[in-house]
Amino acid sequence: MKNLSFIPSFCLVLFTILFAACNKNSPGISSNKDSVSVSNLPIAYINTDSLQTQYLFYKDIKNELESQGANLDNELTSKKRAFENEVVYFQQKQQRGELSMADAQAAGQRLQMREQELAKEQELTRLKFAQEQQAKNDQLYKKVTEYLKTYCKEKKYQYVLGYTKTSPIIFYAESSLDITTDVVKGLNEAYKAEKEKPTVSEEKDKKK
Numbered sequence: 001m002k003n004l005s006f007i008p009s010f011c012l013v014l015f016t017i018l019f020a021a022c023n024k025n026s027p028g029i030s031s032n033k034d035s036v037s038v039s040n041l042p043i044a045y046i047n048t049d050s051l052q053t054q055y056l057f058y059k060d061i062k063n064e065l066e067s068q069g070a071n072l073d074n075e076l077t078s079k080k081r082a083f084e085n086e087v088v089y090f091q092q093k094q095q096r097g098e099l100s101m102a103d104a105q106a107a108g109q110r111l112q113m114r115e116q117e118l119a120k121e122q123e124l125t126r127l128k129f130a131q132e133q134q135a136k137n138d139q140l141y142k143k144v145t146e147y148l149k150t151y152c153k154e155k156k157y158q159y160v161l162g163y164t165k166t167s168p169i170i171f172y173a174e175s176s177l178d179i180t181t182d183v184v185k186g187l188n189e190a191y192k193a194e195k196e197k198p199t200v201s202e203e204k205d206k207k208k
Contacts, residue, residue: 041159042156042157042158042159043157043158043159043160043161043177044155044157044159044160044161044177044178044179045160045161045162045163045170045173045177045178045179045180046160046161046162046163046178046179046180046183047163047164047178047180048162048163048164049164049165049166050180050184051180051183051184054184054188055184055187055188055191056187056188056191056192057139057140057143057187057188057191058140061136061139061140064136065132065133065136068129068132069129072125072129076121076122076125079118079121080118083111083114083115083118086111086114087111090107090108090111143187143190143191144187147183147186147187147190148160148183151182151183151186155179157179160179161173
């Protein structure tokens with residue numbers, strides 16, 4: 001049985017975010033080579049490998065999905081083993097001649113239906129888990145995008161690129177253009193503040 005493990009599509013999400021977020025509604029860069037020097041281009045980059053290991057929200061959803069995937073795997077494995085035990089028990093009774101032909105056929109049909117039910121349940125579980133992963137990626141996309149919109153406006157960046165050692169699109173980047181630490185700090189501060197906000201139920205309790 002293939003594990004329902006957490007598949008971090010974080011880098012893929014970030015490459016989409018980083019290139020687009022700061023460029024929205026920003027003026028185009030003139031193609032005239034004399035209009036702007038390369039050193040003054042409003043471009044920075046983020047090390048997405050570091051962002052994965054340091055961004056608290058990503059770490060939280062990664063742990064949450066890994067735990068959820070493990071629990072679902074255990075549940076499916078338990079049901080599969082119970083079914084296999086039923087099959088063995090049926091085969092043993094059949095070998096001992098304890099079942100009539102009619103009983104054997106009925107039991108065989110019941111086991112076949114149960115096998116089909118388990119297959120459907122497994123597929124549905126995988127689908128729901130994939131949807132949960134996508135929902136978390138959507139949350140990630142929104143948080144990083146919204147933060148970068150504000151960050152780029154303040155810092156006057158039009159483009160923020162993503163850099164990763166695992167599949168480099170950028171093979172060299174000047175360290176002075178690396179804004180990873182600054183961005184991670186801001187993201188984590190925003191996430192901590194969000195977690196500290198009272199929930200709706202907590203607000204209601206205070207008013208009582």
